[in-house]
Amino acid sequence: MTPTPYPRITPWVGRLIIANAVVMLLLLTLFTSPELVGALKFDPAAALRRPWTFLTYMFVHAGLMHLVGNMLLLFFLGSAVEGRMGSRTFILYYLYCGVGAAVLALGLSGLMPVSPFIGASGAVLGVALAFAMFWPDAELILFPLPIPMRARTFVAVLVAIDVFSALYFADSEVAHLAHVGGILFGYVFFRLQAASRRGGAVPVRSSVERVVMVQSGGAEPARPTPVTPARARRRVEADAVAAELDRVLDKISAEGLGSLTPAERHFLDEVARKKKQEH
Numbered sequence: 001m002t003p004t005p006y007p008r009i010t011p012w013v014g015r016l017i018i019a020n021a022v023v024m025l026l027l028l029t030l031f032t033s034p035e036l037v038g039a040l041k042f043d044p045a046a047a048l049r050r051p052w053t054f055l056t057y058m059f060v061h062a063g064l065m066h067l068v069g070n071m072l073l074l075f076f077l078g079s080a081v082e083g084r085m086g087s088r089t090f091i092l093y094y095l096y097c098g099v100g101a102a103v104l105a106l107g108l109s110g111l112m113p114v115s116p117f118i119g120a121s122g123a124v125l126g127v128a129l130a131f132a133m134f135w136p137d138a139e140l141i142l143f144p145l146p147i148p149m150r151a152r153t154f155v156a157v158l159v160a161i162d163v164f165s166a167l168y169f170a171d172s173e174v175a176h177l178a179h180v181g182g183i184l185f186g187y188v189f190f191r192l193q194a195a196s197r198r199g200g201a202v203p204v205r206s207s208v209e210r211v212v213m214v215q216s217g218g219a220e221p222a223r224p225t226p227v228t229p230a231r232a233r234r235r236v237e238a239d240a241v242a243a244e245l246d247r248v249l250d251k252i253s254a255e256g257l258g259s260l261t262p263a264e265r266h267f268l269d270e271v272a273r274k275k276k277q278e279h
Contacts, residue, residue: 009075010082010261012091017071020120023059041100042114044109058098060118069122072079078124083261084134086251093189097126100185106177114178122182125162128155129186142276159183245271 009017027037039050042057061067075198082090101122105114131138132151139148165176248264260268 003009008079010079010087010090012082012087012094013074015080016074016091016094018153020067020071021059022063024061028270037118038045038116039223041116041118042105043114044106044114047102051124054099054102057102057118058095058120059239061120062118066119067143070124070138074120074124076125078127080128081127083263085130086259093186094123094127094132096189097129097182097186098123100126100188101179101181104181104184108178115172115236117178121162121176121177121179124182125155125179125188126182126189128158128205129183130190131155133190155183241271 037060040056040060042053043050047053061070078090078094085093098120105117108114132155136150136152138149138151139153141148159180162176162179244267248260248268250275251259251264
């Protein structure tokens with residue numbers, strides 16, 4: 001598998017995994033009433049009367065394997081995405097994709113039967129899409145198949161699995177087809193970001209030079225980045241290092257130096273060192 005730039009678990013990924021695990025533990029031990037689960041799950045027929053379920057359904061799972069599958073995918077892909085987006089943007093994007101899955105289910109319910117459902121799949125699939133947008137050629141392995149595939153192919157396979165499951169496991173509490181809404185809303189998010197970069201103003205920086213540096217190990221793969229939602233710039237740059245420097249400087253400008261992750265600080269140190277060597 002191609003190394004990702006942020007291999008360690010990031011703050012919101014860790015919090016989301018803990019929150020989902022704690023909710024399952026509480027529902028299995030202290031709060032075992034089926035009525036409570038019914039009040040938390042998303043039911044398109046009652047969604048407008050129970051608007052909180054657009055969020056709460058994401059933290060309830062149908063069983064241990066359902067929980068583990070979602071959290072493993074979030075663990076392996078989410079940290080890289082959070083490191084790239086920044087924690088605040090990441091958690092908003094995660095919730096946005098989860099709500100998007102529910103919104104799609106609500107829309108589909110007017111055309112076809114949609115059973116009440118639970119699970120974080122919509123939000124997690126949105127995170128998988130973000131990973132594929134940032135690193136489309138990164139190699140991933142879909143367990144249990146020992147076959148490496150590019151991230152963009154990986155996401156396509158996940159969508160195909162959800163569509164297949166929706167056709168052959170329609171009675172499941174997991175609304176597989178509706179969860180594709182997480183990917184659809186995630187795609188809309190990136191398209192809107194791309195449109196805003198084309199039409200928005202570019203922040204002005206003084207005495208900032210773009211530096212090209214070869215990265216290795218845990219650093220970001222040196223390839224063009226198609227879309228970056230946390231910044232605006234004049235054009236999509238061919239050099240991934242210059243693009244990453246642009247993103248980090250924008251983050252400093254918007255949120256301050258203290259908002260940088262350890263990996264981003266290390267990246268800036270490497271840029272400064274390389275620049276000093278050139279002079």
